[in-house]
Amino acid sequence: MVSAATAVMGANEIEVASPKIVVRDVTIRYAGTPALSGVSLDVREHEVFGIIGPANAGKTSFLKALNRMDMFTDGMKVEGSIEFDGRPIDRLRNVYALRSRIGVVFPLPVGLPLTIYENVALAPRLGGMRNKAELDDIVERCLTRAALWDEVKDRLNSLGSLLSGGQQQRLTIARALSQQPDVLILDEFSIAVDPVTTMRIEDVLKELKHELTIILVTNLVQQAQRLADRTAFFLEGECVEVGKTSDLFDGRVQDSRTRDYIEGKFG
């Protein structure tokens, strides 16, 4: 009976959690020097995939590889294979389409020097949308989902770069959502954001999880614990392990370094 139950669960898991991104043996080098070596992991559809690890672990480099930003970075080389929806991304003809399906939020909020409205309308416009009513609709919807609408609805035409840091970070999230992405990548989004705003954004992420796949890089291990379904631990250019977040935080780890890091026993 027990085995039957696990069999059913296993079948369910395969059905529900098909891999969105498959990473195999990826090594990233800057001018020949490896920043990350031999990473293999899967990111499943509709999960929050956490990545934790100290500075210099290669987390940001990994994210850059996912949406082919190596193209814009001098000296950056990615080896190995990354598949997005089953398609190897190094052989895509249209990398711009790949990037538009991945929304990115940076550590420091980047409000573009455009109005709040234009910040959010930019991605749809790049995609060729001209219809004002449709754009209005997207802007309102994305700002609402990013928990910013109420604060800015009366000043949509003022500059996005003049909002407060916490507001700009939510603007960045709204902008990422306006791409209607399949995957949302957040790189240490709370680094320049106060705890209250951080909590509001975390609530937003919990909602968004039902619609898209989230990759959350964080240097707050508790944030990973609160949000991530599964978590990977990166350390000095190596992916030490990937596991269910609850397992890792309950001490069921494969590598003692993971436990040490989670328990704060690191340098």
Added chain:
Amino acid sequence: MFEASELNLRNKRTESLYRTLFLVMTLLLILPVLLILGTLIVKGASAISWEFLFGYPKDGMTAGGIFPALVGTIWLVSVALLVSVPLGVAAAIYLNEYAGENWFTRIINLAIINLAGVPSIVHALFGVGAFVIFFGFGTSILAASLTLAIMTLPVVIVSTRESLRAVPMAFREACWNMGATRWQTIRRVVLPNAVPGILTGVILEVSRTTGETAPIMFTGAAFFLPFLPESVFDQTMALSLHLFVVSTQVPNVPENLPYGVALVLIGMVLLMNSLSIALRMYLRGKKKW
């Protein structure tokens, strides 16, 4: 606790000494400008009149106005701008937004620096060889303006590149991450924010081009023409050359005439410069980050 020690006092004395020193140096800098302007106004203001600005030279250029030269300078500068601005801005965009750091761009940068260092008389000779003779434009506004354009190209390229550089990299990365191409990023985010700087550079170029004499002397500017140019293939008079002519080449010119011409010329340049400064201040007030 807040008593000044001997050391504090000494630091304070040296501080005010250096402060005064730098102030004096700065004032010394303004002095020549004031002297030049003062002389020109005192000696040339009496020459300025409606007839002087809008009349033709008379009596072997010893009387009358400077209208053909004024119009000619505007022609020369405008045509030069039409060529150098698109070319220079495009080159700067390529260098700053598309090209990476490699031997090719290093050579181009070296070429730009060298181009900026070439004396204007050498540009003039090049202009004669290339535009007047080789391309067969003859001595014409076109040949002279092209010569001016090439001479000022480095200024446009460098100032444009500086203003592109001033747009933070993070803006570009945010755009690229959204799936924007380089060109979309440039058009939507980079250029709109670089325009103030580019405009400033362009206006500075105008003011420099206005005063140049050597490059136009052999390529398109004439001593005296009793009519206005009608196309870019005509020769023209120019303020800078006219000043040279009336101050050194023509006998029996009344004393205030050359000063009047110089006053108009420098007035144009100062006008352009103040425009540039005003524009920069206005646009800086609207800075977006």
